[in-house]
Amino acid sequence: AQTVTQSQPEMSVQEAETVTLSCTYDTSESDYYLFWYKQPPSRQMILVIRQEAYKQQNATENRFSVNFQKAAKSFSLKISDSQLGDAAMYFCAYRSGGANSKLTFGKGITLSVRP
Amino acid sequence: GAVVSQHPSRVICKSGTSVKIECRSLDFQATTMFWYRQFPKKSLMLMATSNEGSKATYEQGVEKDKFLINHASLTLSTLTVTSAHPEDSSFYICSAPNPGRNSGNTIYFGEGSWLTVV
Numbered sequence: 317a318q319t320v321t322q323s324q325p326e327m328s329v330q331e332a333e334t335v336t337l338s339c340t341y342d343t344s345e346s347d348y349y350l351f352w353y354k355q356p357p358s359r360q361m362i363l364v365i366r367q368e369a370y371k372q373q374n375a376t377e378n379r380f381s382v383n384f385q386k387a388a389k390s391f392s393l394k395i396s397d398s399q400l401g402d403a404a405m406y407f408c409a410y411r412s413g414g415a416n417s418k419l420t421f422g423k424g425i426t427l428s429v430r431p
Numbered sequence: 432g433a434v435v436s437q438h439p440s441r442v443i444c445k446s447g448t449s450v451k452i453e454c455r456s457l458d459f460q461a462t463t464m465f466w467y468r469q470f471p472k473k474s475l476m477l478m479a480t481s482n483e484g485s486k487a488t489y490e491q492g493v494e495k496d497k498f499l500i501n502h503a504s505l506t507l508s509t510l511t512v513t514s515a516h517p518e519d520s521s522f523y524i525c526s527a528p529n530p531g532r533n534s535g536n537t538i539y540f541g542e543g544s545w546l547t548v549v
Binding site: 351353359360361363366405407411415416417418419421422423424426 | 462463465469472473474475477480522524526528530537538539540542543
């Protein structure tokens, strides 16, 4: 079975600074996808960024980028120029390549942003 | 983009009654939907996978008779909490994968439902 590990329960970053959230996963599959979701106090799950395992290039979405190390099974999220609105819970998630496969989530990390 | 809508967003019910939560995919057909429960400051716990036209698949430890799931059409799945008790109070959230070619294999989430049983 696949597992996703987020070992840091909380992190804090100064506004405008950069922060990296760690995530590792375990799988024996070759076809899979990795995601970072943001959950603000509203509890809405917001997709931040997505990475296909077959792509070597790290995904980037504006201030958000990932460091995908496939051999090490590591998938960290870097948030640049942190903003107050980035404060939320962040979940790393794994999904097998099947059309109706489920998401496996890490425990999540609470990110606070200091003004 | 793809949208999944969940209703109601908040519901309060009396102990012993049943409450239904709806999850709709608004602009795509979803043969599968997922139901999660989330406790405060915890991760999402998968309860069950609903499958259009067949029985739902429940995760270990989830009571099938307590949490009834029906996937009536390709755009609607419902979760009914039967004979609700205060310990069932929680945040429930649904999700659905968009099988479209350009969806990027992404799963979309509803807004979630807060259930309070008094």
